[in-house]
Amino acid sequence: MNMRINWAILLGLAFVIAENAIVPWLIPPGWSDRLLPHLTFILTIFVAGYAGRHPAFLFGLGFGLLQDMLAYGHLIGPYGFGMGLIGYLAGLLSEYKSYTISLFSWAVLVFGLLLDSIVYSIYNLFRLTDLQFAHVFYWQVAPTALLQLLIALLLYVPVRRYLVKASLSPGEDNPE
Amino acid sequence: MSAIFRLMRNKRLFILMIGLILFIALMGFTFGRNRLTWPEKFVNDAFGTVQGVFYRPVGAVADFFRDLGRLSDVYKENEQLRQTVAQYTQDQIRFNLLEAENKRLQEELNFTERQKNMDNYRYLIAQVVGSTSNPYERTITINLGSKDGIKPEMAVRTVDGLVGLVSKVKNFTSTVTLISNLDPSSSKGSPVSATFLSKPDSFGIIEYDEETKTLLMSKIEEKDKPVDGDTVITSGLGSLFPKGIIIGTVKSSQVGDFGLTYTATIEPAAKFDHLREVFVIVVPEVDEP
Numbered sequence: 162m163n164m165r166i167n168w169a170i171l172l173g174l175a176f177v178i179a180e181n182a183i184v185p186w187l188i189p190p191g192w193s194d195r196l197l198p199h200l201t202f203i204l205t206i207f208v209a210g211y212a213g214r215h216p217a218f219l220f221g222l223g224f225g226l227l228q229d230m231l232a233y234g235h236l237i238g239p240y241g242f243g244m245g246l247i248g249y250l251a252g253l254l255s256e257y258k259s260y261t262i263s264l265f266s267w268a269v270l271v272f273g274l275l276l277d278s279i280v281y282s283i284y285n286l287f288r289l290t291d292l293q294f295a296h297v298f299y300w301q302v303a304p305t306a307l308l309q310l311l312i313a314l315l316l317y318v319p320v321r322r323y324l325v326k327a328s329l330s331p332g333e334d335n336p337e
Numbered sequence: 338m339s340a341i342f343r344l345m346r347n348k349r350l351f352i353l354m355i356g357l358i359l360f361i362a363l364m365g366f367t368f369g370r371n372r373l374t375w376p377e378k379f380v381n382d383a384f385g386t387v388q389g390v391f392y393r394p395v396g397a398v399a400d401f402f403r404d405l406g407r408l409s410d411v412y413k414e415n416e417q418l419r420q421t422v423a424q425y426t427q428d429q430i431r432f433n434l435l436e437a438e439n440k441r442l443q444e445e446l447n448f449t450e451r452q453k454n455m456d457n458y459r460y461l462i463a464q465v466v467g468s469t470s471n472p473y474e475r476t477i478t479i480n481l482g483s484k485d486g487i488k489p490e491m492a493v494r495t496v497d498g499l500v501g502l503v504s505k506v507k508n509f510t511s512t513v514t515l516i517s518n519l520d521p522s523s524s525k526g527s528p529v530s531a532t533f534l535s536k537p538d539s540f541g542i543i544e545y546d547e548e549t550k551t552l553l554m555s556k557i558e559e560k561d562k563p564v565d566g567d568t569v570i571t572s573g574l575g576s577l578f579p580k581g582i583i584i585g586t587v588k589s590s591q592v593g594d595f596g597l598t599y600t601a602t603i604e605p606a607a608k609f610d611h612l613r614e615v616f617v618i619v620v621p622e623v624d625e626p
Contacts, residue, residue, distance in 0.1 A: 177384065178384065178387055178388055178391060179391070180470050181384070181388050181392075181467035181468065181469060181470070181478070182388040182389075182391040182392035182395065182466070182467050183391055183392070183395050184470065185467075185468045185610065185611070186392075186395045186396055186399040186611065187399075188610075190608070190610055190611060193609075193610035193611070194472060194475070194550075194610075197470040197471070197472055198470065199470055227380070228469075228470070228471070229471075230377055230380055230381065231380070231381060231384055231467075231469065231478075232469035232470075232471040232474045232476055233367070233373075233377070233381075233474070233476075233505060233512065234474040234475075234476045234504055234505070234512065234514050234518065235368060235369070235473070235474060236364040236365075236367045236368045236369075237363060237364065237367040238360050238363045238364040238367065239364070239471075239473075240471070241360065241363075242356070242357070242360040245356070246353070246356075277472075280471075280472075280473070281473075283364065284473040287364065287368060289473060290473055290547065291547070292547050292548065296548065297472075301472050
């Protein structure tokens with residue numbers, strides 16, 4: 162609604178490229194299969210907060226499917242499904258409660274855990290991984306979610322300044 | 338009125354169910370498929386090309402800083418390399434003699450041209466242009482595609498050893514599934530057969546243990562008891578796969594599932610992260626009748 166959605170999409174495309182080309186180099190060698198931040202997921206949570214649930218749903222669905230297609234080895238769809246669902250859920254949340262920075266941080270953390278859990282359960286469903294959930298959670302899901310929280314907080318100010326329309330946002334964000 | 342409300346509330350659930358079914362259908366449809374449609378190829382090629390612009394310079398900078406940190410080890414490494422080179426020159430003489438003799442014997446036994454060229458692999462150098470953030474699809478993208486003669490199931494190695502197999506081929510880029518994602522229990526994908534360098538007749542199948550993050554070589558015969566520290570190479574059984582690529586060294590071994598075979602834990606020779614250049618191995622065409 163009060164977000165520059167075209168710019169958000171452009172930033173999303175840049176994030177997809179950064180996620181595959183630049184982020185792997187910034188992760189220390191021993192951690193490369195533990196820290197796998199999903200930058201477009203963070204952007205989806207932003208879109209959910211500032212543009213509502215339907216744009217967030219489409220945004221998550223589109224970028225999730227794009228990411229799936231680029232990583233295609235076994236199947237296409239886990240991230241498309243997970244990010245679409247989470248975009249919608251985060252959008253619903255933002256319509257019930259005002260989107261402060263603390264709520265936003267919790268959303269990134271909890272939905273980040275949820276996203277990777279959904280993806281794990283899909284791969285487990287198709288018998289593509291036989292790891293225990295507890296192991297995956299400790300090994301990859303929790304560290305990734307924490308790193309995503311950190312990245313999201315770093316992005317919070319720039320996104321609010323450049324992607325959210327300044328004239329509308331202060332008045333409409335806090336109607337309570 | 339309350340019925341309508343219930344319907345409204347259930348509409349979301351209804352759509353969610355439909356979405357779930359659609360996605361399960363999509364996943365089932367794309368599961369274990371080898372051919373790609375042109376939109377997939379186009380999207381992959383486009384992103385692959387753009388990623389390459391960033392991946393390589395960033396990699397160069399990152400490597401530079403990592404090398405700075407390792408500067409103190411260079412002296413020791415240099416000494417080690419000098420020793421290895423001395424050994425190689427010795428081996429080279431032996432190798433030349435053996436090769437000449439081998440050729441002479443092949444001539445005498447009337448080997449056909451195809452049989453003679455069977456082990457002349459072609460190496461295509463490829464730049465890595467991206468790796469993914471999906472923990473269950475450990476793949477990298479390389480900047481060679483079907484236009485350069487890449488085909489699925491080709492072996493990919495670095496200077497250190499085997500890293501993976503080409504899985505999906507696009508026009509200008511292709512996806513390489515890392516060896517750490519090979520799953521012999523799934524129906525898809527051909528197993529990699531391996532042998533010990535010191536016992537060329539031995540045989541085993543390579544698989545990856547996700548729990549301990551090491552490679553396992555299973556189904557080793559009882560007479561070929563694995564020795565710790567022995568080098569494991571691909572055996573080339575199964576024709577399509579090149580032989581003699583280093584996989585790793587034996588770290589430990591234990592008796593296998595039924596007590597009749599051995600299973601060896603293998604430390605991979607190649608690193609699977611921060612890859613910059615890889616070689617795709619092209620096996621000479623085998624035209625079977």
